[in-house]
Amino acid sequence: MANVNRQWVLAKRPHGNVSKANFEYREGRIPKPKDGQLLVRNLYLSFDPTQRGWMEDRPSYLPPVKIGEVMRASSVGEVVVSNHPDFAPGDKVMTGGGWQDYCVASPTGAPFGVNKLPAGVPLTMPLSVLGVTGLTAYWGMLDLGQPKAGDTVLVSGAAGATGSVAGQIARIKGCRVVGIAGGAEKCKWLKKDARFDAVIDYKSEDVDARIGKLCPKGVDVFFDNVGGDILEAALNHLAMRARVVLCGGISSYNATKPVPGPANLMNLVIMRARMEGFIVIDYMNRTHIAMPELLGWISSGDLVYQEDIQEGFKNIPATLTRLFTGKNIGKQLLKID
Amino acid sequence: MANVNRQWVLAKRPHGNVSKANFEYREGRIPKPKDGQLLVRNLYLSFDPTQRGWMEDRPSYLPPVKIGEVMRASSVGEVVVSNHPDFAPGDKVMTGGGWQDYCVASPTGAPFGVNKLPAGVPLTMPLSVLGVTGLTAYWGMLDLGQPKAGDTVLVSGAAGATGSVAGQIARIKGCRVVGIAGGAEKCKWLKKDARFDAVIDYKSEDVDARIGKLCPKGVDVFFDNVGGDILEAALNHLAMRARVVLCGGISSYNATKPVPGPANLMNLVIMRARMEGFIVIDYMNRTHIAMPELLGWISSGDLVYQEDIQEGFKNIPATLTRLFTGKNIGKQLLKID
Numbered sequence: 022m023a024n025v026n027r028q029w030v031l032a033k034r035p036h037g038n039v040s041k042a043n044f045e046y047r048e049g050r051i052p053k054p055k056d057g058q059l060l061v062r063n064l065y066l067s068f069d070p071t072q073r074g075w076m077e078d079r080p081s082y083l084p085p086v087k088i089g090e091v092m093r094a095s096s097v098g099e100v101v102v103s104n105h106p107d108f109a110p111g112d113k114v115m116t117g118g119g120w121q122d123y124c125v126a127s128p129t130g131a132p133f134g135v136n137k138l139p140a141g142v143p144l145t146m147p148l149s150v151l152g153v154t155g156l157t158a159y160w161g162m163l164d165l166g167q168p169k170a171g172d173t174v175l176v177s178g179a180a181g182a183t184g185s186v187a188g189q190i191a192r193i194k195g196c197r198v199v200g201i202a203g204g205a206e207k208c209k210w211l212k213k214d215a216r217f218d219a220v221i222d223y224k225s226e227d228v229d230a231r232i233g234k235l236c237p238k239g240v241d242v243f244f245d246n247v248g249g250d251i252l253e254a255a256l257n258h259l260a261m262r263a264r265v266v267l268c269g270g271i272s273s274y275n276a277t278k279p280v281p282g283p284a285n286l287m288n289l290v291i292m293r294a295r296m297e298g299f300i301v302i303d304y305m306n307r308t309h310i311a312m313p314e315l316l317g318w319i320s321s322g323d324l325v326y327q328e329d330i331q332e333g334f335k336n337i338p339a340t341l342t343r344l345f346t347g348k349n350i351g352k353q354l355l356k357i358d
Numbered sequence: 359m360a361n362v363n364r365q366w367v368l369a370k371r372p373h374g375n376v377s378k379a380n381f382e383y384r385e386g387r388i389p390k391p392k393d394g395q396l397l398v399r400n401l402y403l404s405f406d407p408t409q410r411g412w413m414e415d416r417p418s419y420l421p422p423v424k425i426g427e428v429m430r431a432s433s434v435g436e437v438v439v440s441n442h443p444d445f446a447p448g449d450k451v452m453t454g455g456g457w458q459d460y461c462v463a464s465p466t467g468a469p470f471g472v473n474k475l476p477a478g479v480p481l482t483m484p485l486s487v488l489g490v491t492g493l494t495a496y497w498g499m500l501d502l503g504q505p506k507a508g509d510t511v512l513v514s515g516a517a518g519a520t521g522s523v524a525g526q527i528a529r530i531k532g533c534r535v536v537g538i539a540g541g542a543e544k545c546k547w548l549k550k551d552a553r554f555d556a557v558i559d560y561k562s563e564d565v566d567a568r569i570g571k572l573c574p575k576g577v578d579v580f581f582d583n584v585g586g587d588i589l590e591a592a593l594n595h596l597a598m599r600a601r602v603v604l605c606g607g608i609s610s611y612n613a614t615k616p617v618p619g620p621a622n623l624m625n626l627v628i629m630r631a632r633m634e635g636f637i638v639i640d641y642m643n644r645t646h647i648a649m650p651e652l653l654g655w656i657s658s659g660d661l662v663y664q665e666d667i668q669e670g671f672k673n674i675p676a677t678l679t680r681l682f683t684g685k686n687i688g689k690q691l692l693k694i695d
Contacts, residue, residue, distance in 0.1 A: 081628050267624075270627075273624070279622070280621055282618060286589075286604065286607065287635075290607075291419050291635070293634075293637060294635055295633070298627030298631055
């Protein structure tokens with residue numbers, strides 16, 4: 022192989038919408054793994070709304086990506102060189118390879134580590150329904166949402182990689198599930214394939230009024246990926262002792278100034294409700310519990326998912342922007358050519 | 359006795375600040391208790407921020423007070439006539455007597471019932487530190503806040519009847535307690551008498567900066583009575599797995615239009631934090647647990663409290679407004695002449 026490692030680095034922090042101009046193409050040399058490390062060639066990259074937060078120069082659950090540093094991303098790749106006894110060349114692994122052809126990965130390195138792919142699963146699955154987004158849905162819905170059979174569960178960003186899985190898990194647990202998504206195509210998929218009980222198209226419907234109509238007994242669990250007006254609308258319809266699972270707030274990720282929160286937080290008091298945030302990395306040591314259950318639901322046909330696979334190294338930055346314009350249907354991935 | 363029952367009824371719903379003009383003075387006849395009921399003469403009235411909510415024509419945890427109806431309020435009174443075997447004339451009781459001289463009370467009647475005063479306690483205590491405000495502090499702090507020794511606990515409205523007790527309970531549990539209150543006099547009392555570790559005067563200090571300074575390891579429990587800017591400032595300084603106890607939001611109770619919520623709710627996600635509301639009436643069947651513990655702390659001197667006792671039937675409406683201008687120090691009460 023030629024000693025060239027294509028890379029996209031963070032060139033300039035975004036102010037407002039993230040765009041291709043925030044990144045710069047570079048060619049580096051292929052790095053050399055040390056003892057205990059692996060050289061991994063990236064095959065697929067994962068695109069996640071949380072990457073927008075990593076580009077900001079402010080403290081969060083992970084340190085900011087530095088200017089000039091390869092953009093951080095989860096990835097699936099193939100081991101090329103192994104200096105670790107548990108891995109061999111050719112192994113397919115999931116790690117945080119970033120926007121480049123090759124990375125050095127440490128099985129013990131935070132935050133991604135290196136995990137071999139479960140046998141027999143498609144290469145992309147560990148980045149989508151079995152990956153961070155699927156696990157986020159699993160733990161957020163089950164651990165924080167605590168859905169009980171008969172509950173009404175509302176999900177925003179419902180056609181997304183996390184929302185769609187979260188809603189289906191609630192349906193599997195016997196809940197009535199209402200999804201909020203943008204556009205007829207996404208709504209149709211949610212009703213027909215993901216078998217949500219009802220769907221609200223926020224692009225063409227009055228979300229607040231529709232929640233009231235579709236959730237006459239109130240919302241027991243609200244799994245929120247969006248924030249902003251949609252969060253406020255949901256808080257208007259809480260059932261007693263409702264659980265609001267704060268998973269994300271994509272509506273404000275590209276904002277250039279602080280976006281006010283919901284004016285009706287007092288509804289949490291009136292309804293004795295709880296709003297709680299979480300980060301899936303806290304649950305990574307319990308992946309052995311979640312993964313078989315997710316796989317089982319996929320095998321039985323109870324859980325469906327969609328992947329939106331873009332292609333080509335040059336299209337990496339543009340693919341990230343798809344998340345914020347709602348272009349992706351299901352998990353946004355990119356196959357490196 | 360003359361057959362006159364002085365009353366203040368709700369005359370007009372408030373738009374913005376509540377004022378005397380929202381109420382109208384009337385004289386009714388003294389009501390007659392039926393079987394199982396009592397006639398109670400009110401001696402002391404309790405004033406609570408939540409009364410502002412009862413005046414609005416919107417669904418809440420209790421139905422709105424109707425126009426022309428006696429204003430709802432907790433009270434301590436004396437049984438005048440008893441048609442119930444467990445009560446005798448002369449008994450001192452706590453009930454929801456409202457803004458009038460006499461009420462008919464049912465021991466089984468929601469939401470206040472009728473409870474005899476514990477032996478030997480001052481008449482006002484069951485309306486303050488042993489009453490709704492003290493119990494609110496007790497259950498909110500202990501059940502939702504779950505303070506652990508060594509935690510940093512922040513309380514807003516800290517000089518109020520609930521906040522001051524909440525903070526002291528956290529101090530008793532071994533926490534470092536920081537209070538936010540308005541004005542030098544309140545802050546001095548909190549430091550010197552209630553023995554808070556530190557106090558922030560929101561009238562003269564930058565609350566956000568001071569929280570950062572006084573809570574360098576972050577806030578493990580935020581007990582909020584205020585909402586608005588103070589809630590937003592507190593959310594900027596959450597510790598990992600922080601608990602935000604939403605007790606009230608007095609900063610917006612008199613607002614004429616929706617007040618935007620905090621722009622930084624995503625901090626709940628980043629810090630895996632929880633925000634939870636509650637209403638003390640859900641805990642009333644556990645008062646036998648809370649009351650002896652509160653009394654014990656009062657006897658031992660660990661828990662101090664203040665009462666602001668106004669006097670005179672004609673001053674009832676004006677006394678309510680004191681809560682929203684921060685005039686009261688400690689529990690706002692009124693002695694009926």
